[in-house]
Amino acid sequence: MSTIDNQGINLRHAILSALNLREAVTVSLLRLTGANFDRRFRRDCADFVRRLPSGAFFEPRYLEDLERILDRIEKVIQQGTRQGFVVDVHAVQGGWMDTVLTAEAAALEAAAEPVRQLLTAMRTVLTIAQAERLAEGLRP
Numbered sequence: 001m002s003t004i005d006n007q008g009i010n011l012r013h014a015i016l017s018a019l020n021l022r023e024a025v026t027v028s029l030l031r032l033t034g035a036n037f038d039r040r041f042r043r044d045c046a047d048f049v050r051r052l053p054s055g056a057f058f059e060p061r062y063l064e065d066l067e068r069i070l071d072r073i074e075k076v077i078q079q080g081t082r083q084g085f086v087v088d089v090h091a092v093q094g095g096w097m098d099t100v101l102t103a104e105a106a107a108l109e110a111a112a113e114p115v116r117q118l119l120t121a122m123r124t125v126l127t128i129a130q131a132e133r134l135a136e137g138l139r140p
Contacts, residue, residue, distance in 0.1 A: 011128045015058070018121035022052045024114035031111050032073065036104075041072055058129075063122050070119055073112045080105025 029045040037045075048065055051057045057066075080102035087095040101109060 011125065011132060014121065014124045014128055015055075018058070018118060018125055019055055021114055021118045021121060022055075025049075025118045026052055028111040028114045029069070032108075037072070037076075041069070044069055058122065058125050060126065063119070063126060066115065066119050066122065070112060070115050073108055073115070077101070077105045077108050077112065080108070 026049050029049050033042040033045045044065060048057070048062070048069065051062065056062075082100045082102070084098055084100070085095055086098045
């Protein structure tokens with residue numbers, strides 16, 4: 001099997017991995033459209049959800065859309081994250097740092113995970129596709 005054939009298999013596998021995330025991402029983004037976000041964010045989520053059933057989201061512009069959505073979610077999660085030092089007289093260092101999420105931030109963290117996974121899968125698909133195009137261009 002040639003290198004291109006192997007990449008073709010990898011590309012199909014990467015696409016399948018991304019497609020398998022559609023349902024979880026749809027649920028997460030629809031849940032977020034009901035959250036306390038502005039109208040534009042809710043519209044961006046709804047627009048992305050509409051692309052999911054057909055698989056029409058493997059383009060750099062849609063990657064940027066999803067990055068923007070995830071960036072907004074992560075900012076709200078960060079705002080709901082609290083860190084503090086927990087004193088423990090039995091610990092060598094006297095205690096440890098603890099990170100706690102508010103209830104809203106914890107819910108957003110859970111909702112964001114499938115979105116993160118899809119973003120990673122989309123990057124993989126686009127990178128493999130680019131590698132295939134470059135490899136074809138190098139063939140004599």
